[in-house]
Amino acid sequence: MTSKLLVGLGNPGQSYEKTRHNAGFMVIAELLFRYPKVAVEVNSHVFLWEIDLSSQCRVLVAAPQNFMNRSGVVVSYLIEKYGVNLSNLLIIYDDFHLPLGQIRFRREGSSGGHNGIKSVIESLDANQIPRLKVGIGNGHSVTAVDFVLGEFEESESDVLAKAIKISADACAFFVSNNILRAMDTFN
Numbered sequence: 001m002t003s004k005l006l007v008g009l010g011n012p013g014q015s016y017e018k019t020r021h022n023a024g025f026m027v028i029a030e031l032l033f034r035y036p037k038v039a040v041e042v043n044s045h046v047f048l049w050e051i052d053l054s055s056q057c058r059v060l061v062a063a064p065q066n067f068m069n070r071s072g073v074v075v076s077y078l079i080e081k082y083g084v085n086l087s088n089l090l091i092i093y094d095d096f097h098l099p100l101g102q103i104r105f106r107r108e109g110s111s112g113g114h115n116g117i118k119s120v121i122e123s124l125d126a127n128q129i130p131r132l133k134v135g136i137g138n139g140h141s142v143t144a145v146d147f148v149l150g151e152f153e154e155s156e157s158d159v160l161a162k163a164i165k166i167s168a169d170a171c172a173f174f175v176s177n178n179i180l181r182a183m184d185t186f187n
Contacts, residue, residue: 003058004175005084006031007075009093009116012065021068021148023094023134023164024116028063030168037061046074054175060084069115072123079124090174091120091131092167096148098135101159103167104187106131107179113144130179134167 008024016022031051041048046064053059060082064074079089093116098104108128111118121127136148137156152160166186174182 001058002056002088003060003082003084004054004088004090005060005062005078005082006090006092006171006175007062007064007071007078009068009071009091009120010063011068012063016149018151019149020096020136020152021094023136023167024092025063026160026164027092027132027134027167027171028061030164031061031171034168046078048078053172057088057175059175069119071116072119072121075120076123086124086126086129087179089130090171090179091117091129092171093117093131093133094136094148095133096136096138096144098133100135100137100156101163102135103163103170104133104135105170105174105179105183106133107183130174130182132167132170132174132182134163 008028010022010025032049035051035053037049037051040050044065046062048060048062051059051061062078064071066074093114097112107130111121120129170182170186173185
């Protein structure tokens with residue numbers, strides 16, 4: 001049976017839990033809330049579950065447990081261990097170039113300055129990696145690092161909650177379809 005792998009990027013630990021940089025983890029948490037799940041691998045490097053989302057394929061969801069700039073090591077390991085084709089991989093991560101609440105699928109491209117996707121591209125030696133970007137807004141008054149490592153404002157909570165739910169819907173659509181159909185539907 002074919003496997004699809006959804007990987008949310010973020011930083012581990014309670015101090016990063018509510019930061020903008022953890023939007024990928026937030027989408028994974030929403031998927032785990034929605035669908036029955038079984039833990040497949042839980043260790044200091046990765047939290048990996050299989051969710052009951054599709055009868056057509058095995059659906060794995062992962063949250064790497066090393067820091068953002070080392071995400072590629074875990075993604076490469078998962079691809080190899082579970083025999084996932086790159087077209088069946090979806091990386092989910094924050095993007096401060098997108099307005100808060102907007103999402104965008106891409107099938108390939110550069111890192112756009114995001115250290116997590118940069119690590120994935122380098123580890124897989126490929127830039128044709130399906131991805132879902134979750135817009136977190138842009139803090140013009142602070143540095144990019146301070147902005148992405150900062151927490152969302154209370155006034156942003158409704159928009160964020162809606163974006164996380166739509167992102168989870170988009171992930172489910174990707175599982176049943178492909179990146180091109182997902183781009184046509186959600187972009």
